[in-house]
Amino acid sequence: MPDHNNTIIKLDGVRKSFGAVHALSGVDLEIRIGEALGIVGHNGAGKSTLMHILAGSLQADTGSISIHDAAPVEGYGIAEAQAAGIRTVFQELSLCPNLTVAENTRIMNPEIKGFNWRSRASRQILDKLDEIFPGHGISANAYVGDLPIAKRQMVEISRAFTSISTPLNLVILDEPTSSLDAIVSEQLLTYVRKFTEAGGSCILISHLLNEILTTTNRIIVMQDGKVVDERATSRFDRDSLVEAMGSVAEHEENGDHAGKVRTREAEPILSVQPNETAGDMVMEIYPGEIVGLAGLSGHGQTETLVDIFLDKRKAGGKSRLPMALVAGDRQVDGIFPLWSIGKNISIASHGEFVRFGLIDHDQEKQLADSWKDKIGIQTPDLENNILSLSGGNQQKALFARALGSTAEMILMDDPMRGVDIGTKQEVYGLLRQEAAQGRTFIWYTTEMNELEHCDHIYVFREGNIVANLTRNELTEQKVLHASFEGG
Amino acid sequence: MNSAKPGLKHIMSAPWIWAYLAAFVVWLATVLFTGGQGSIQILSAALSFATFSVIVGIGQMYVITLGPGNVDLSIPATMTFAGAVSMKIMDTQDAMIVPGLLIAIGCGAAVGIFNYGLIRALRIPPIIATLSSSFLVQSAAIAYGRGIKIKPPPILADFTTWRIFDIPVLAICVIALAAVMSVVLHRTVFGRSVTAIGQNQRAAALAGIPVDFIRFATYVQSAVFAGLCGYLLSGFSGGASLNMGAEYLLASIAVVVIGGTSVAGGHSNVPGLWGAALFMFLLVTMLNTYGLTAGYRLILTGLIIVTVITLAGGRKQE
DSSP: OOTTSOEEEEEEEEEEEETTEEEEEEEEEEEETTOEEEEEEOTTSSHHHHHHHHHTSSOOSEEEEEETTOSBOTTOOHHHHHHTTEEEEOSSOOOOTTSBHHHHHHHHOTTOOSTTHHHHHHHHHHHHHHHHSTTOOOOTTSBGGGSOHHHHHHHHHHHHTOOSSSOOOEEEEESTTTTSOHHHHHHHHHHHHHHHHTTOEEEEEOSOHHHHHHHOSEEEEEETTEEEEEEEGGGOOHHHHHHHTTSOOOOOOHHHHSSOOOOOOSOOSEEEOSSOSTTOOOEEEOTTOEEEEESSTTSSHHHHHHHHHTTOSOOSSSSOOOEEEEOSSHHHHTOOTTSBHHHHHHTTTGGGGEETTEEOHHHHHHHHHHHHHHHTOOOSOTTSBGGGSOHHHHHHHHHHHHHTSOOSEEEEESTTTTOOHHHHHHHHHHHHHHHHTTOEEEEEOSOHHHHTTOSEEEEEETTEEEEEEEGGGOOHHHHHHHHHTTO | OTTSOHHHHHHHHSTTHHHHHHHHHHHHHHHHHHTTTTHHHHHHHHHHHHHHHHHHHHHHHHHHHTOTTOOOTTHHHHHHHHHHHHHHHHTTOGGGHHHHHHHHHHHHHHHHHHHHHHHHHSOOOHHHHHHHHHHHHHHHHHHHHTTOOBOOOHHHHHHHTOEETTEEHHHHHHHHHHHHHHHHHHHSHHHHHHHHHHHOHHHHHHTTOOHHHHHHHHHHHHHHHHHHHHHHHHHHTTSBOTTTTTTHHHHHHHHHHHTTOOTTSSOOOSHHHHHHHHHHHHHHHHHHHTTOOHHHHHHHHHHHHHHHHHHHHHHHHO
């Protein structure tokens, strides 16, 4: 590469291991001024570890890091990263839940101080939120812990782009759109393009390849802790990118199942009216169906799922079905952070393994082992702590927990956050297979193409169901139209 | 440490080892001061008295494991209440020992149900709910017992003070009880559920755990252990008195924390309870042996406990 491309930061031969796991085995990387760099790869390929090293929150075992073509920085850490104008939006969001949006802004910007700092911090973050996400509807005085995950993500992103005195050279976005719906995601990507055109640099990590292809100038592909491919974005298309990641390019398999729409049988196993006022539509679920919940994020889909699960809504018809839930907001709703991966998987099923009042460890291990292979959880040992897994692999463990249980109905709350494209395809297949055997799924998703796997789709707006589509009727326009109509 | 064998290293990393180490050091310091005199008697007394802290400590440990904000402050009142009621009904008759035990346990269960009723139905934080219920329960004990020390049946008194070769038999029974409760914690659905709730209550509910029922059972269990402890302690100390539970409020919490259970919930430690209870008793014995005045005794007790917790906690984070 010619030298006139000014480098912001350069990594040489960076390695990082966690015990026996080599998260990074020799990465060279150079980030230039004004570029948007896309990083793709499977869960556990080392993307997030690499970002932690750039952000200074993890130290490399070997290798060097240099800033602005200067000599390598010794002991590169968070302070050095901040001084170099590098900001990071981590996949596991890093806001303090007990503080307000404005107070969280102050943490990243210690320049805001003195009398009335709170209102100045509010101004800063609101201006940025308005700029990136017009119509966001977030109050600067809201406690972060009370915000739904999509809004937390929006605050985290806006805060990263808020800088007062230090120049903002590089913003790292690790799965920034995983909880955002299509509209908000596009707002962010538009902002990223604007930011890089104005001379800033961005790293974008995403499993949604379209986002990478439409937003970046250059793409690197990671596998097993190494960079295995690197090209200008114009020299990639979707198929070649998927191929570079080591997955077989699989076209949306509309052929084999789009045709047959299940005919609904006489009796629904569940009927729910999300908003119990007259005139609201009723959601009906029939055995063996995959029912999709659509709409913009934060319009009552998660609440409806949780209420169904906790039996707060009168489930029409029969007595309570055995259910399991796959959490999307895994830190808050899913993970038991002190436990091993195995225990995290077996928690929904351990009642099955009781013999003479005690949980049988062998059976428990068998269940976890079989799902480790089935869904491809990348770990040398299921006895390891759940937090030793990458975000996408933690999500797989939550899938294993629900699918491995005896539940007849499985509720899924935007469950593919951080899951790589290869695994997604496998899980889609698994879901269809399980549905064919009579399991029922209710699936809230923020990704339009996932709705194509559903037999029936209900669109939510402001806590109500506003549209009811079969798969044959499904089009992106219809969903968007229903999501916005009247609003 | 680097040259230590993996087995030893594994043991050294267990949070409960610090309580036993501290107990041993304090014992050694006492015995050196007395020139080896009474070394066995001190241990034997420590086992006897630690027994009662461990019984209530087990119940308290399960409650604390439920996560931040969960604690049972009604333990002393429940002990007094159960002790008074069961002693009065047994009326020193040996034939009534078993009914008396059931009554003590029943008293505990009633208090536990009342506690959780306050917590759940009135949405009062556990610390306030159990504190206020302890006033009610203590008053009930006063009204019922009329302030008189009621003697236990002779066989109960003999059993609770029975020693074989200086080893208190009751301590052996409670060691067995602790072992059973350790298995319950790690191997049963109930124990798993308690630790899951302590890590993340919302995630536990969404994983299908009946959170309300498990919390209910845990509070009732704590009160039942307190009732049992009140019954046995009445037998041991020659009768139920109105302040018999007083020192067990702090003791029940201290043995849990010093024993290596996480105050943040989700992680608990049964072996540590015994180490911590022995340590607490031996510490007071040591300070008494040194002939310190009450003021210095309290200051040193506080400082030493802080030191032990810091040492044990500092290890865990590595």
